[in-house]
Amino acid sequence: MFEKIIYTNSSEQTAELFGNFDFNVSAVERAFGVEIVNRDTDKTAGDAVVIRGEASDAVLDAVSVLEYLIGMIKMGSELSEQSVSYVINTVKSGEPLENFGDDCICVTTKGRPIKAKTVGQKKYIDAIKKNTVVLGLGPAGTGKTFLAVAAASTALRNKEVSRIILTRPAVEAGEKLGFLPGDLQNKIDPYLRPLHDALFEMLGAEAYARHIERGTIEIAPLAYMRGRTLDDSFIILDEAQNTTPEQMKMFLTRLGTGSKAVVTGDLTQRDLPFGARSGLVEAEKILDGIDDIAIHRFTERDVVRHKLVQKIILAYEKFERENAAKNAKYKVKKDVK
Numbered sequence: 001m002f003e004k005i006i007y008t009n010s011s012e013q014t015a016e017l018f019g020n021f022d023f024n025v026s027a028v029e030r031a032f033g034v035e036i037v038n039r040d041t042d043k044t045a046g047d048a049v050v051i052r053g054e055a056s057d058a059v060l061d062a063v064s065v066l067e068y069l070i071g072m073i074k075m076g077s078e079l080s081e082q083s084v085s086y087v088i089n090t091v092k093s094g095e096p097l098e099n100f101g102d103d104c105i106c107v108t109t110k111g112r113p114i115k116a117k118t119v120g121q122k123k124y125i126d127a128i129k130k131n132t133v134v135l136g137l138g139p140a141g142t143g144k145t146f147l148a149v150a151a152a153s154t155a156l157r158n159k160e161v162s163r164i165i166l167t168r169p170a171v172e173a174g175e176k177l178g179f180l181p182g183d184l185q186n187k188i189d190p191y192l193r194p195l196h197d198a199l200f201e202m203l204g205a206e207a208y209a210r211h212i213e214r215g216t217i218e219i220a221p222l223a224y225m226r227g228r229t230l231d232d233s234f235i236i237l238d239e240a241q242n243t244t245p246e247q248m249k250m251f252l253t254r255l256g257t258g259s260k261a262v263v264t265g266d267l268t269q270r271d272l273p274f275g276a277r278s279g280l281v282e283a284e285k286i287l288d289g290i291d292d293i294a295i296h297r298f299t300e301r302d303v304v305r306h307k308l309v310q311k312i313i314l315a316y317e318k319f320e321r322e323n324a325a326k327n328a329k330y331k332v333k334k335d336v337k
Contacts, residue, residue, distance in 0.1 A: 002056045004063050006049050008070055014038055014047040016073050017066065024084050028065050031088045032058040061091050082304050086118055089301065105150045108201050114150045120302035121147060127294040128262060135284060136264040138298025144264040145238050149198040152234040156216065161234045161260070163216045166195040168238040169247065170221045192219050195238060222247055231256035240265035240280040242272055248279025268316065
């Protein structure tokens with residue numbers, strides 16, 4: 001039997017580490033086949049957490065997870081089910097655990113710090129900081145849009161840019177909604193609601209309304225970008241998988257002096273008419289390798305929504321691979337005949 005002891009700074013840290021009904025440590029125990037208990041110590045030494053197991057490697061892996069989770073607690077990060085699962089899976093895969101939670105992008109009006117929750121998110125944020133144009137590609141729930149809006153809000157607050165421009169193609173997700181009532185803003189609001197919500201959380205109601213009124217924040221459909229030169233701006237194109245190649249080229253060539261652009265999209269969720277080409281698919285190929293342009297690809301492991309979202313994404317990927325294999329096999333048989 002192998003045993004290791006690690007220490008927390010206080011009983012409050014220990015309680016947060018263990019989680020409600022010991023949920024966090026139970027997940028670690030199941031993952032590595034170890035036993036984790038809390039042992040009382042003198043107050044100066046802090047709380048002792050004892051990890052026991054038959055295999056030394058399993059004990060050391062469990063220690064790595066717990067020490068990392070303690071580090072997240074010290075930085076003020078909440079230990080959600082998703083974050084605990086992510087750290088466990090990263091250690092089990094043998095990949096290094098980076099200090100992805102060190103840098104705070106911004107703080108919301110409610111005082112919540114916005115930080116990277118996965119290594120993939122940290123690399124995405126770093127790419128936005130270092131490059132003029134960033135393509136963020138990946139499945140739903142990876143924080144592509146939310147983190148881009150957080151970076152834009154910080155840039156505006158720090159006066160690195162003079163305005164934020166948010167845009168997305170007005171393409172319906174498989175439903176025909178008909179003619180919407182109201183003026184232009186009323187008509188495009190349903191398409192741009194996720195961008196509204198993210199900015200509202202970052203800036204608060206009053207500041208958001210003030211920026212909209214002054215024009216320092218502009219939210220518009222992609223069609224209204226044509227013919228413009230966007231200087232000193234942080235521009236975000238959301239749901240870019242629904243752009244045509246012509247729209248994508250038009251958007252990318254709007255970039256002016258002192259501006260930065262982030263393009264986000266999920267290539268598996270295209271709502272374009274059947275047979276239409278996606279501008280994001282072509283941009284990924286055309287722009288790869290160009291200096292000052294970064295292409296960041298998220299995976300299902302970067303999903304920070306409900307744990308079922310990861311399973312759903314993997315199930316769809318498996319289904320699509322199997323269908324592709326069947327179609328390829330059928331095509332070969334047809335060609336032989």
